[in-house]
């Protein structure tokens with residue numbers, strides 16, 4: 001068994017306890033115990049990351065699946081996840097990883113750790129241009145994600161994070177500072193939803209989103225899982241979309257995804273297509289230029305259109321993507337509308 005890595009972003013507390021600074025929960029963890037995420041523990045008065053480098057899920061996906069639609073469209077991404085999460089969403093779509101038992105975390109901690117350079121070399125060696133930290137919440141293993149992203153940058157591989165944005169302070173800086181792109185969940189636009197459905201707060205997520213936009217060079221996209229009866233009222237969708245347009249910019253891509261019953265809401269009905277279409281109308285009415293529908297097949301629902309003239313720039317079918325700006329015409333053409341010449345926000349090459 002590899003030794004467990006000492007974590008960063010913690011301070012010593014009283015009586016041998018440690019206080020974690022990764023996320024707004026700020027867990028105070030006694031000797032031999034773990035924080036709420038289940039994967040950061042106090043071992044001998046020091047905080048350890050129990051899942052540093054321990055991959056529980058690995059796959060090569062299209063970047064559209066993350067979803068990131070304005071970041072190297074059609075590109076393949078080596079996706080890695082571990083176990084644990086700092087939120088407890090009742091509707092979690094990936095609870096097999098995020099809600100792993102203490103025994104499962106223990107077993108994974110006993111596995112060999114993947115060094116950051118190994119992941120970078122694996123992606124580069126296979127000609128995969130990106131690595132994603134995804135499947136479970138990567139902020140709870142922010143150290144390994146940030147170190148791996150740095151190793152990837154060394155060899156010309158980009159890094160992307162799929163995250164709930166519930167991360168604070170130095171951990172937030174280190175984590176998003178290392179990433180080239182992120183898709184951050186904005187699960188709803190009410191404190192009540194975050195408190196009751198996720199065991200968290202909305203405010204810190206909004207802070208993270210603004211911080212990324214203002215302080216980092218990380219390309220940002222936002223996802224909202226639209227859940228019937230919980231976050232799909234006209235008023236809430238208007239408030240959410242208006243906030244994104246005002247604080248993050250009207251060209252920030254917003255992904256409105258269909259919910260399917262899972263986790264504690266396994267028996268709940270899925271999101272009707274009509275609800276997603278209404279949500280898209282509201283988001284567009286709030287001024288957002290790039291609103292996408294996910295987890296559902298709606299013709300044109302995943303196409304990227306020019307914010308100026310409406311021409312299709314990237315056509316999507318399922319997770320496949322075809323760009324419309326003459327491929328092979330070089331950097332000047334990438335992301336530029338072939339009809340009106342307007343450049344679309346994103347990272348296209």
Ligand code: SF4
Pocket residue numbers: 020021022023024025026027034035036037038040085086139140
């Ligand atoms: S990352 Fe985990 S241990 Fe740290 S504060 Fe958040 S829930 Fe607690």
